[in-house]
Amino acid sequence: MKFRHRDRDDERTELQMTSMIDIVFLLLVFFVMTFKISAQEGDFNVRMPLQGEGAPSDSTQLPLKLRLISDGRGNLQEIILNDNLSFGTNWQDLRNYIVQTVGAPSGPDSDDGPEVEIDLDYDLHYEHVIEAITAVTGYRRGNDIVRLIDKIRFAPQR
């Protein structure tokens, strides 16, 4: 007896991949084009209530007065601490002094730690203000951050 072979190829269903691949490549191109490697951002918190309420919490501990002098073009000319200690433009020296003065680093939640009052010339570039805040706030030891002074405020404007 003769068996008739049915043509099974006709029954095979094939997925249309073309449209899906089109969309997938479009998505891929979109994400590749919009991808941007950007450095992470962080914040320095400054608590500044209205004047009069912003007195240091511990009256026995006067704030460290950090004076930042501009050269007239916005660049840093001199760093003076408590009106008598000059550090030139060396933030590391300032940090070393803070480490010696503050002693044991204060914890991030300590309320009775020292306070720094930053007194800056109007035209001083903002990046130098951040450098000052960085120098007094702490330093990196490996992957950890050692905290020095958390309370920062600005002196009344010149």
Add this chain to the structure above:
Amino acid sequence: MRIQKKDVKQAEADLTPMIDMTFQLIAFFMVLINFSQSEQNARVVLPKSELAKPVDAPIEYPIIIHLTSDDAIVIGGDTISLDALRVRMAPEISLLELEGKTPADANIIIRAHRTAPGGRVQDLINRCQELGFEKFALRVKEDQS
């Protein structure tokens, strides 16, 4: 004369590995895409700090103020002058009051250009203080050097 049909064999490419890879790439870029760029401004290059660490918890009631290199103040896409700050902040304060909060509960995030005058940032803080804001965050970029 009878012509015999030749059984033409079609060469089919195996698309599976390519699709796998493509989907993996899409997943990679989707995960890494930075949606927070909406709160960034092209005119602001933040100063760098080695102590910059991303905030662990989301900041409560954040109000982001940009101070650009050309001394413009940008809030929510609106470029305003320092004198117009009070008017621009009025809806923000109303919104806070609707939620039973005061401006003292809000966090002002200042994104200032690195060469902006420091005194200008102080001006901005002073104006915000006059409106009752107390908590400020100076945003910086992580120093990777």
